[in-house]
Amino acid sequence: MKKTLLAVLVALVPLCAETIVIQNATVMTVGSKGTFKGSVVVKDGKIAELGEKVMVPAGATVIDAGGQYLIPGIIDCHSHIAGDGGINEGSVSVSSMVNIKDIINPDDIAIYRALAGGVTTANILHGSANSIGGQTLPLKMRWGKSAEELIFVGATPGIKFALGENPKRAGNPVGGRGAATPVAARYPATRMGVEDVIREAFNDAHTYKAEWDAYDAKVAHGEHPIAPRVDLKLQALKEVLENKRYVHVHCYRADEILMMIRAAEDSGFKVRVFQHVLEGYKVAKEIAAHGAGASTFSDWWAYKIEAIDAIPFNATLMMKKGIVVSLNSDDAELMRHLNTEAGKAIKYGGATETEALAMVTLNPAKQLGIDKTVGSIEVGKDADMVLYDSFPLSDFAKVEKVLIDGTVYFDRDKELVAQTAKEAEKKRLLEKEKAAQQKSTPARRPNQ
Amino acid sequence: MKKLLFSTFLVLSVSAIAEVPSAVAIRNAKIVTVSGPVIAKGTVVLRNGLIEAVGENVTVPADAWVVDGEGITVYPGLIDGLSTVGTGGGAPAAAGGGGRGGRGAATAATAGQAAAAERSWGPEDRPQTTSWVLAADEIVAGDGRVNTVRGAGFTTTVTFPTRGIFGGQGSIIDLVSGEKPAEMILVPEAGQYIALGRAGGGGGGGGGGGGFPSSLMGIISYVRQIYLDADHYQKVKEAYAKDPRGMQRPEYDRALEGVLASKRILLPANRLVEIDRMLRFGAELKQPMILYGARDSYLPEAASLLKKANATVLLSLKWPTPPARQPDGEEPTDTLRALEQRDKAPTAPAVLQKAGVKFALYSDGLDAPRDFQRAVKKALDNGLSREDALRALTLSPAEIYGVADRVGSIEKGKIANLVLTKGDIFEDRTTVVMVFVDGKKYTPAETAAPGGRGGPATDEPGNPGGNR
Numbered sequence: 001m002k003k004t005l006l007a008v009l010v011a012l013v014p015l016c017a018e019t020i021v022i023q024n025a026t027v028m029t030v031g032s033k034g035t036f037k038g039s040v041v042v043k044d045g046k047i048a049e050l051g052e053k054v055m056v057p058a059g060a061t062v063i064d065a066g067g068q069y070l071i072p073g074i075i076d077c078h079s080h081i082a083g084d085g086g087i088n089e090g091s092v093s094v095s096s097m098v099n100i101k102d103i104i105n106p107d108d109i110a111i112y113r114a115l116a117g118g119v120t121t122a123n124i125l126h127g128s129a130n131s132i133g134g135q136t137l138p139l140k141m142r143w144g145k146s147a148e149e150l151i152f153v154g155a156t157p158g159i160k161f162a163l164g165e166n167p168k169r170a171g172n173p174v175g176g177r178g179a180a181t182p183v184a185a186r187y188p189a190t191r192m193g194v195e196d197v198i199r200e201a202f203n204d205a206h207t208y209k210a211e212w213d214a215y216d217a218k219v220a221h222g223e224h225p226i227a228p229r230v231d232l233k234l235q236a237l238k239e240v241l242e243n244k245r246y247v248h249v250h251c252y253r254a255d256e257i258l259m260m261i262r263a264a265e266d267s268g269f270k271v272r273v274f275q276h277v278l279e280g281y282k283v284a285k286e287i288a289a290h291g292a293g294a295s296t297f298s299d300w301w302a303y304k305i306e307a308i309d310a311i312p313f314n315a316t317l318m319m320k321k322g323i324v325v326s327l328n329s330d331d332a333e334l335m336r337h338l339n340t341e342a343g344k345a346i347k348y349g350g351a352t353e354t355e356a357l358a359m360v361t362l363n364p365a366k367q368l369g370i371d372k373t374v375g376s377i378e379v380g381k382d383a384d385m386v387l388y389d390s391f392p393l394s395d396f397a398k399v400e401k402v403l404i405d406g407t408v409y410f411d412r413d414k415e416l417v418a419q420t421a422k423e424a425e426k427k428r429l430l431e432k433e434k435a436a437q438q439k440s441t442p443a444r445r446p447n448q
Numbered sequence: 449m450k451k452l453l454f455s456t457f458l459v460l461s462v463s464a465i466a467e468v469p470s471a472v473a474i475r476n477a478k479i480v481t482v483s484g485p486v487i488a489k490g491t492v493v494l495r496n497g498l499i500e501a502v503g504e505n506v507t508v509p510a511d512a513w514v515v516d517g518e519g520i521t522v523y524p525g526l527i528d529g530l531s532t533v534g535t536g537g538g539a540p541a542a543a544g545g546g547g548r549g550g551r552g553a554a555t556a557a558t559a560g561q562a563a564a565a566e567r568s569w570g571p572e573d574r575p576q577t578t579s580w581v582l583a584a585d586e587i588v589a590g591d592g593r594v595n596t597v598r599g600a601g602f603t604t605t606v607t608f609p610t611r612g613i614f615g616g617q618g619s620i621i622d623l624v625s626g627e628k629p630a631e632m633i634l635v636p637e638a639g640q641y642i643a644l645g646r647a648g649g650g651g652g653g654g655g656g657g658g659g660f661p662s663s664l665m666g667i668i669s670y671v672r673q674i675y676l677d678a679d680h681y682q683k684v685k686e687a688y689a690k691d692p693r694g695m696q697r698p699e700y701d702r703a704l705e706g707v708l709a710s711k712r713i714l715l716p717a718n719r720l721v722e723i724d725r726m727l728r729f730g731a732e733l734k735q736p737m738i739l740y741g742a743r744d745s746y747l748p749e750a751a752s753l754l755k756k757a758n759a760t761v762l763l764s765l766k767w768p769t770p771p772a773r774q775p776d777g778e779e780p781t782d783t784l785r786a787l788e789q790r791d792k793a794p795t796a797p798a799v800l801q802k803a804g805v806k807f808a809l810y811s812d813g814l815d816a817p818r819d820f821q822r823a824v825k826k827a828l829d830n831g832l833s834r835e836d837a838l839r840a841l842t843l844s845p846a847e848i849y850g851v852a853d854r855v856g857s858i859e860k861g862k863i864a865n866l867v868l869t870k871g872d873i874f875e876d877r878t879t880v881v882m883v884f885v886d887g888k889k890y891t892p893a894e895t896a897a898p899g900g901r902g903g904p905a906t907d908e909p910g911n912p913g914g915n916r
Contacts, residue, residue, distance in 0.1 A: 083665075085663055087663075089669075092569060092659075092660050097570075097673060098665040102725070103668070146721075146724055147724060147725065186569075226684060226687055229676070229680045231673075232669055232673050233571075425784060429790075433787070
């Protein structure tokens, strides 16, 4: 028994990147090759070749995907999985000193579930409790690897901002939304206050930056002054000013989106992505002019007052105004079927299949600045791909295999086999424990 | 004076009596020196609180009181590498004030407890920090737990102030029942105790009064900022000391003083991900560190990470236990991972030993001798040799804290901390016959109360006082 389990577990460990050829699939590249029936060759973790006919390298593993669909790995631009000990540092209105990178939990089962839903990359964001939240970063869903190995190498890190109801906490005198325990109320309590907090923070960041710039200049002149104090809070905002850190803004209403654009332009930085942005369709032109992306829900709204005035056409309307639009989950469950979320963009607003699919692949890649390596099936890009048993934008599509960097991290067949073995192992351990307990305490057993 | 002495004796006479002859010779005993080979039949001579001689052919001095060691084994006194024994009451939270849901800080009176007071608005408020506190200054005479753990064979503990995030510095103490706490102090500065599981409003018994930090990432960023500040503070202070003219004086910061005075830090890590995280974090902070907890170190990945990092580990003896049965009698649901963990956790000492990781075992609040013995026995049943178990509770913790030149083994010139047992020290039915601490003899209570079983291990190591 134990041996079988071991064998199964060994089989489950993702195979090292090998040469793989996926044949006879309908390949939806979301890239220059459009959609075609044929093969993809994966070598050294990258996509090496695609076409209707390819040469199968000697020794390659061939996956016959007849009748199946291959798409780029799904990218979720807004997720809160894989974190330890809370995703909100809700005690203060500016918590830019905290970093999701410090609390990555590679053991979170939500990673595996997301993977099984076709997600290969997720942008792990701080929560929305604060006007300026914590530092964030995208992870690849390399289930089984260590925290460090999940990090998307080369991606620009981000920071979370939040506007509206959550950071102002209307009607919540003790505050602490998202905090482990309620804490004393804090400024701000209004939308005006939220704007003020952001502007003030960047005033401080400019002062801090000037201090460091002066120091750096002195050092460049060969002087040896004492370095200024490193302030982790302002350091992150300095990086925003230097374009080294992307700003993701949680927002709903048109007015607050416009406010944010003004505040950002006055303070000398750019919003990279407006998150949720349910009223984005009202101010799409302004968002496009600012150069920000928009990451929204397909058809989820009215869960609070500021989310009332939303429409399912939001994504396609913004897209048509020239905004790079993605659909995100913000939720460990929704994350598992982002493919059908994308499908809704066809129903509401008439996106093409490729445009819809791009909203959960290439567009979030662009928003996160990682589209050079992921987001579409192109020669030279990372071999992050999902194999579905049927048309992927359909409710009935099932994920068969998920590859990240050319390694199979999820395989439906193997998973099903492993489940039986795991159940058996669980039963064995439970019985072993029970036996040990009865041995150590024979006297006191609860009579049935 | 005499009265005080008398009353002290009265308190102690129930379970332990210290007698102080000028010299003691234990002869014809089996002596397990730990540092050298076992002496099948030999003599140990103690004088003035030190080991004067040990060996097979040692002459018993004329003035010595003699203990007939026939059928007795002599071990070095056990060392508990992470404890709160000696601080009184066994409840660190009692000293911390504030406490669970307590908004007012009326109980936080003395300087050492001030951190509990106000809502913190950021790292600059130095939340939940009493880094300047020394356990040595908080040791109280007559802590009942001293008696209890001595009954299990402990003669030395490394006792920490465990409130808040930066609890303060631990001190190495000898478990004598004196009238002056100062007699107990072996080394006042043993390292800074850091806890990471006490977010916000004092939930973990550490006080705190709410506010920043309220999450794990908040706590981590706070600890990081403190070390950045300490580095900056030191540089500014040095510059000022060199030439104060024309320079604004650096503001005194006791939190940073406490951090700078600590020569090592203790960081908590139970799960594999925490071990990985803290190894990286410790390296980033550039501080010599000890990881405590280490529950998942039975995993080969964890052991190899620890080995690769050349880490020092304090491994908790509080093995994970099954969750309590639900009131309706329903079986608690367990994940496969939790089951594996409970099955394998007691193999951790053997795994670390095999991997060559520097480690010591600590009791983690398992005060009652029977509970402690049972826990060590479990490690023995899971592959740890008796010699290695003994070392992990004597010489190894002594080495970890840099005091192997005075405690941890039976050698000439070392402090006279000994345990005399009938039977092997970690056997279920073993009786501890006598304990010598600083050469003073104590007789443990006849039957140590079985005591409550140790509570279930949590993900958060720490709070070894067991008041959770």
